[in-house]
Amino acid sequence: MSQVLVNGIVASCTIALVALGFGLLYRIIRFFDFSYGIIYTLAAYTTFGLAHYLKAPLGLALVLGVAFASVLACSLELFIYRPLRGRNASASVMLLASLGVYIVLQNMISLCFGNDTKVLRSGSVNVGIGFCGARITEVQVALICATAILFIVLLALLNMTKIGKAMRAVAVDSDLAAISGVPVNGTILCTFVLASVLAGICAVLVSMDTDLTPLMGMRMFMYAAVAAIAGGIESPGGIAIGALLLGMAQHFGIWVIGSQWQDAIAFLILIGCLIIRPKRFVCRG
Amino acid sequence: MKCGIYTCIIGMEYVLHIAILVGIYLILATGLNLIAGYAGLLSIAHAAFFGIGAYTAALMALNLHSPMVVNLACAVVLAGVTGAVVGGPSLRIRDDYFVVATFAFQVIVFNVLNNWVSFTGGPMGLPGIPQPSLFGWTISSHTAFLLLVGCCCVAVLWICQRIVHSPFGRVLKAIREDEVLAQCAGKNVAAYKVLVFMIGAAMAAVAGVLYAHYISFIDPTSFTVMESIFILSIVIIGGAGSPWGPVIGAVVLVTLPELLRFVGLPSAVAANVRQILYGAALVACMMWRPQGLLGQYTFQKGGSRQ
Numbered sequence: 392m393s394q395v396l397v398n399g400i401v402a403s404c405t406i407a408l409v410a411l412g413f414g415l416l417y418r419i420i421r422f423f424d425f426s427y428g429i430i431y432t433l434a435a436y437t438t439f440g441l442a443h444y445l446k447a448p449l450g451l452a453l454v455l456g457v458a459f460a461s462v463l464a465c466s467l468e469l470f471i472y473r474p475l476r477g478r479n480a481s482a483s484v485m486l487l488a489s490l491g492v493y494i495v496l497q498n499m500i501s502l503c504f505g506n507d508t509k510v511l512r513s514g515s516v517n518v519g520i521g522f523c524g525a526r527i528t529e530v531q532v533a534l535i536c537a538t539a540i541l542f543i544v545l546l547a548l549l550n551m552t553k554i555g556k557a558m559r560a561v562a563v564d565s566d567l568a569a570i571s572g573v574p575v576n577g578t579i580l581c582t583f584v585l586a587s588v589l590a591g592i593c594a595v596l597v598s599m600d601t602d603l604t605p606l607m608g609m610r611m612f613m614y615a616a617v618a619a620i621a622g623g624i625e626s627p628g629g630i631a632i633g634a635l636l637l638g639m640a641q642h643f644g645i646w647v648i649g650s651q652w653q654d655a656i657a658f659l660i661l662i663g664c665l666i667i668r669p670k671r672f673v674c675r676g
Numbered sequence: 677m678k679c680g681i682y683t684c685i686i687g688m689e690y691v692l693h694i695a696i697l698v699g700i701y702l703i704l705a706t707g708l709n710l711i712a713g714y715a716g717l718l719s720i721a722h723a724a725f726f727g728i729g730a731y732t733a734a735l736m737a738l739n740l741h742s743p744m745v746v747n748l749a750c751a752v753v754l755a756g757v758t759g760a761v762v763g764g765p766s767l768r769i770r771d772d773y774f775v776v777a778t779f780a781f782q783v784i785v786f787n788v789l790n791n792w793v794s795f796t797g798g799p800m801g802l803p804g805i806p807q808p809s810l811f812g813w814t815i816s817s818h819t820a821f822l823l824l825v826g827c828c829c830v831a832v833l834w835i836c837q838r839i840v841h842s843p844f845g846r847v848l849k850a851i852r853e854d855e856v857l858a859q860c861a862g863k864n865v866a867a868y869k870v871l872v873f874m875i876g877a878a879m880a881a882v883a884g885v886l887y888a889h890y891i892s893f894i895d896p897t898s899f900t901v902m903e904s905i906f907i908l909s910i911v912i913i914g915g916a917g918s919p920w921g922p923v924i925g926a927v928v929l930v931t932l933p934e935l936l937r938f939v940g941l942p943s944a945v946a947a948n949v950r951q952i953l954y955g956a957a958l959v960a961c962m963m964w965r966p967q968g969l970l971g972q973y974t975f976q977k978g979g980s981r982q
Contacts, residue, residue, distance in 0.1 A: 422772055423772050423775065423776060474963065475963065479976075480962070480976070481975055482771060483718050483771055483775075483975040483976075484966055484975050484976065486775060487718070487908075487912060487958060487975065488958070488962035490905060490958065491909075491955045491956065491957075491958030491961075491962065492955070493955070494954070494955030494958070495951075495952050495955035497951075498951040498955065499952065501948050502948045502952075609901075613779065613780075613783070616776055617780075620773070620776070651787070651791040652791060654783050654784075654787050655783070655787040655788070658779075658780035658783050658784050659780075659784065661776065661780045662765075662766070662781070665765070665766060665773060666766075
């Protein structure tokens with residue numbers, strides 16, 4: 392029971408990190424950016440490649456992996472999304488383009504690393520620390536701490552700094568922000584970096600705790616989308632609560648009916664949210 | 677000499693096999709074209725309906741030994757009803773959320789096919805689906821099957837044409853271009869959307885039934901999200917909102933990757949390269965030619981930002 396609780400909290404933290412980045416990105420760019428899922432996978436695989444093949448120290452590999460993922464996200468924005476936005480492309484066009492990007496990059500990762508499961512852990516499996524009758528590994532503790540710290544940093548950044556203010560301005564009305572002298576394109580680029588860093592750190596920690604597959608990003612992306620939509624995509628606090636609910640629901644669901652239904656639980660929650668609270672998602676513009 | 681004839685026969689079988697696959701994807705893409713191209717609803721749940729059709733046919737053929745026509749009717753009805761159940765609530769929500777809702781449905785269907793082992797066979801799939809027989813005539817050769825698939829293609833394309841040129845089709849296009857305007861003109865937008873979603877789903881089920889009887893073995897990996905995205909790519913690259921767009925798209929996207937075989941790539945690599953190609957084609961399409969090869973619709977509502 393307490394183990395289920397601990398697992399639920401750890402899962403909530405991972406989902407929360409990605410969902411915060413996803414929500415931030417969605418508020419600014421206004422479409423479901425599927426390539427965000429591959430940024431997550433890519434950060435994990437770059438770290439794995441550096442640590443495993445080049446024998447880089449894990450800390451350095453983490454930093455480089457996250458940096459590489461951020462650079463890639465920026466180049467996607469510069470070469471694909473920005474030109475599309477310049478042509479006033481609709482959300483559907485942007486979404487389809489990001490879906491194409493996702494497919495290309497995921498298959499490139501499959502080609503380079505293979506489809507099988509990879510492990511970033513060094514040494515033997517760690518049983519972890521006993522904690523109120525449950526077991527928790529050091530990486531999971533790090534993950535929870537990282538989530539707490541990054542959440543506070545993100546809130547501070549959004550509410551107290553100039554760039555945070557610019558992000559909120561662009562999120563509310565990008566045309567008005569541009570007129571008021573906010574560098575819209577630069578702000579969007581910063582958002583991509585910030586979201587990639589959140590996803591990247593989460594991806595590396597998760598892959599240290601469990602394992603890596605080329606499909607990990609898509610799965611996490613969809614969980615993040617579910618959490619963000621369930622909690623309310625506009626506010627970081629809501630997203631955190633959504634992530635907590637989703638993580639708990641999944642792990643108590645696993646406990647009751649079995650782990651193979653994990654995805655189905657998440658998506659039933661999503662469909663439930665969309666049906667019950669449609670007023671925020673209705674078609675009227 | 678004998679060896680040469682043998683290769684020739686094998687080669688012929690191979691060409692027929694590809695032609696049958698093109699036909700099946702053509703039916704799938706035509707159904708999705710009605711939903712995405714004419715009504716402007718981006719759905720990534722098409723492989724789910726494809727799977728519902730295939731599993732209905734397979735389970736009925738294996739457990740009830742029913743003839744193909746009965747399987748087909750049941751699969752079409754079941755997929756249509758599922759389409760209404762899914763489409764009803766999710767079509768009330770905005771475009772991009774609709775994509776996520778269909779994605780969710782797709783994942784749930786895959787989960788059920790994969791995990792309900794006692795009913796669907798789970799990851800092991802359902803082997804030994806019998807060859808179809810129509811009016812006492814068993815369809816066993818590739819040629820006969822191609823004929824059957826061809827007839828279905830013609831029927832589906834004909835239905836699609838009739839729908840598009842009917843008042844119903846014109847309302848669909850009006851909804852695509854300007855939903856509020858269509859509503860102001862007194863059209864029940866929600867009902868039209870659900871209906872077209874049902875028709876598209878039913879067409880996918882037809883393809884599913886053909887697929888199950890043709891391949892004679894189905895497993896959940898044929899009905900994944902990636903398959904849905906592939907079908908959507910066929911529609912978009914071929915040209916959404918044009919009757920011949922999905923035809924061109926199916927021919928190009930199904931046959932071109934087969935050329936990779938002749939380059940001599942190992943099949944594991946070829947699968948990835950094939951997906952990279954169509955992913956890149958999708959991005960390129962969105963960048964430079966959002967209406968696809970033959971299409972009329974660019975996924976741009978009313979020519980301006982909504």
